[in-house]
Amino acid sequence: MARRKVTFDKVSEDEVEPPKIDEIPFLTNKIMTLPIHLPIILYGMFYYGITSDVQQVMVKGLTTLIMAQIVYGYLIYVNVSGDGKKKKNKDNLFLLLASSIIIPIFLSLPVFGIVILMGAPLASHLYETLLLAAHVSLIIFTPVIVLFKLNFSKFSIIVQKIDLKSIWNNSILLSILASIIATWCGVIPIPLDWDRPWQNWPITLLVGSYLGYFLGSFIKLFI
Template identity: 45%
Template structure:
């Protein structure tokens, strides 16, 4: 009989400087991930206002035209949002050297997210999006999805692929992701987009059921609602933890 192997125990700690660490007690392995020091700056409230604005400008009547015309506007908005994320994730106690390269980080993250819109578009097609009839609308949806869900993650993780993979792939991913404001916003966007598929097959014949209005609306709403989850969890931790103790889950 083979001896029982005890699985290494781990703890997830949320440090005072906003970062998150996953500690393997037996192997002494520490993984640190960035988080927001100023959570309110990372709330994507602009997504809620943006989707409302699209409806006011006639999204229901001409989805393709409205999405195309407002794409540059949304890119500019995301540039500003990316700048806010860099401020929210900067170290309060000591000067972060990356502040000198803030513009480069924002520009590179935007360029990468635009390039990644192609694989996102292909993924949408593979998941059942219209291939021929609404091809441009599907690609525009992929663009908005990449700009809203991928771009903020690239900013926060400074385009570090290895750290990003470790963040979502570690054994405590559920706990770690649920405490990260930007990550939960991205997850909320993906979940909201998926939920947005539900009204499409309903035989209601409404203007707002046109492709891809419900998916885009669900994604924008999901990103904002998802970003609120870490705030509620953080309030709960502060309420239940003792003063001066290290926060752990």
């Protein structure tokens, strides 16, 4: 009687399927969580003269952004999928919202380093670059911290295996990606020889970060 040779093939980590779309938290009400505060704050910074006093107006805008992001974080929290009332009652909402502001402020330092490595002026405008990093960090990190409720292990696994389809189908992730791309594209008008006050560093990058995130969320209202 012939013996059959049975082999067990090990599945490598590269063959692990990316997380399914329904495994990633998403927002149940996209209208309630539309970040309308971002274009309003951006308009306010131009109204108060960011083109003539970049530092002072960016500081004022950052203060307003912090307060607005707390409210925005709460709206995300109450509209995250898969959370019943009992589960939400067990969450420490104050700790979550506080962390969604404090952590991005600390993360603004590595963001500052990345902006410098990407070509930001090193001999001058360091304070403006640091303020830009703080704005960008709050815009992109606050919502994702609330979305995953400080579950960094789950977030890291999803980031390692995520694909573009998953990003496209999640309004928060799409908005973050749009904000990063728009911020990077914001450097394009600066070297142009137009001699306009809004070309001062880092105004165009700031505009890109704000409008990029808002447009990412706005697009998901219709798709």
